Amino acid sequence: MPQFFVSCPKGMVEPLEQELKDLGLKPYDRSQNGVFFDSNWRDCYRVNLRSRFASRVLMPVLNFVAYQPEELYNQILNHDFTKYIKPDQTLTIDASTKDSMLKDQRFIAMKVKDAIVDQFRDKFGVRPNIDNDRPDLAVYVKTYKNRFSVAIDTSGDSLFMRGYRLESGDAPMKENLAAGLLQLAEWDGKTPIVDPMCGSGTILIEAAMKLMNIAPGSNRKSFGFMKLQNYDRDMWSEVLDEALDEELPDCGDIHFYGYDIDKRVLMKAIENAKRAGVNEFIKFKREEIMSLTAPIEKGVIITNPPYGARLGDEDNLKDVYRDFSHTLKNQFKGWNAWILSGNKELIGDLKLKSSRKHFVYNGSIECRFLKYEMR
């Protein structure tokens, strides 16, 4: 039975593990940035299609210790890579290394590539070409303390790329992180959500997709597993049809509300929501945080205000956080607000006391995801 490793943003391992269990899988181990399960290829297709939190699904194929280049080369020869693609297909190696004798990731990638293409040359007399942009086979090599883990990618483009977001704001949030925040906030799927600084609308779009049971990958045209020799087109059609059959026609009575100061970014949010098939259920409106009032009596705020790392300068942002705090206290009494921020000082400018805290990563930025109960 093949083993798979599902990677996810740091801080999202628990929601991912639960999600895999909900898909009927039995995860048997986890690391800081992902979860292992063993099952068949059908389940690999299902996870690629249905996981809201995964970044990619890898199939680990080798695990060994090597100190010298020849050892690395010979270890790679222990696995038959010619079964995955044909010699006229393309290949890329993604290597990383830490605390190891072999310190140069480009050198590791080259050695692994040599060992793989030599297998093809010996067997077929020809070898696959390298394509780092759109390879048919991506091999991931991770080296830590001289231990190499080698895995085959089954996802292709990272799974946060659902296909609906062609347009983004200046500091968009990855779709799988947005979905993960809904889970960490324990959103019940019944309470309306307001995102007062919604940017390209990712949090609200992910919420509406979840409510309508839209499989996150159902908009995508391709996955890595489609390029592999064992790709079973009929099985994929069944897996996709099953997911499409489970989609609901609407969000029921629940609506979502997105606001932003930037009209341009809201246009993008609307286009994204249309592509995701959820625009009917999200009301987007231009509004500054200082003049925002609650659009409904009861809901929850989930938002990702600017935090300086990529957008705006800190002095301006201090004013934004102070205004946000004022609006929360005066317009959203009785609401809970979940706020993601990568800037501790700015969060301090809210001058509110959080009742829950999660640490998550937005790309490489360590963020806090905090709950505030507005009394």
Ligand SMILES: C[S@@+](CC[C@H](N)C(=O)[O-])C[C@H]1O[C@@H](n2cnc3c(N)ncnc32)[C@H](O)[C@@H]1O
């Ligand atoms: C980090 S981005 C949000 C990204 C969003 N989660 C997404 O997926 O694209 C923060 C947003 O806050 C908006 N913003 C900044 N100052 C604001 C203010 N005073 N009132 C309302 N929105 C504001 C920005 O225009 C930006 O789109």
